[in-house]
Amino acid sequence: MTKLTLIVLLLVRAGIAMAFPNEPNGFGKARLGMTVEQAQKALPEMKPSRIPPEGGPALLAIYRADNQSIYGLKPCQMDLYFDPQQLYQISFDCGRGEKVVAALQKKFGNPTEISERGAFWRGEHTTVSLNTKARTFAFIDQALNAGVQTRLYMYVMTHQGETEAAAVQAPPVQAPAAQAELTPVPTPQ
Numbered sequence: 001m002t003k004l005t006l007i008v009l010l011l012v013r014a015g016i017a018m019a020f021p022n023e024p025n026g027f028g029k030a031r032l033g034m035t036v037e038q039a040q041k042a043l044p045e046m047k048p049s050r051i052p053p054e055g056g057p058a059l060l061a062i063y064r065a066d067n068q069s070i071y072g073l074k075p076c077q078m079d080l081y082f083d084p085q086q087l088y089q090i091s092f093d094c095g096r097g098e099k100v101v102a103a104l105q106k107k108f109g110n111p112t113e114i115s116e117r118g119a120f121w122r123g124e125h126t127t128v129s130l131n132t133k134a135r136t137f138a139f140i141d142q143a144l145n146a147g148v149q150t151r152l153y154m155y156v157m158t159h160q161g162e163t164e165a166a167a168v169q170a171p172p173v174q175a176p177a178a179q180a181e182l183t184p185v186p187t188p189q
Helices: 003-013 036-042 098-108 143-170
Strands: 047-050 059-068 074-083 087-093 118-122 126-131 136-141
Touching: 036 059, 036 074, 074 098, 087 143, 098 118, 098 136, 098 143, 126 143, 136 143
Parallel strands: none
Antiparallel strands: 047 059, 059 074, 074 087, 087 136, 118 126, 126 136
16 A cells, blocks of 8 residues: 555544545536537547447447546546436546646545545545546436436346346257277287
8 A cells, every 4th residue: 555545544534534526527618418429529530439339238438548547647637427328427547647646636635535445535426436546536416326226236237137048048058079999019029
């Protein structure tokens, strides 16, 4: 555990952390809750990364914008998560150093919550989530994210039977053909 992480942990446990200031609602002109079309106008450099397949379930769409800068951190890879139409999460990968933790603390103060794997600044509408091992972070719209998680859960639960049924109906795997017995070759004496 690094010194900075330990200090953050001690401050949070001491009850010093309160609701964080400067709650983000997006990045640049792109705002949480925007449609894909609105976000593309606000952030023309974003490109499709993972979009729902034609005819497949429209659960998530992910767009990416490289070489971004936020809070003095650069270059950052930014992923924008849509549900698939509303922007509900913006994730940043700006490197692996302590500079990421320091930049977030400078901007938002001490985390409102900390766990073994992450630090969180929970605001009224948005959560900033920091993966303390990978040093990646995200801005998450709490209401939209709850809807996405519910929809994903319902999709898994309603399609779980299909997966199990497909496994039951799958043709049995045939055992390899039995190998012929080896006949010992007499050795000359």
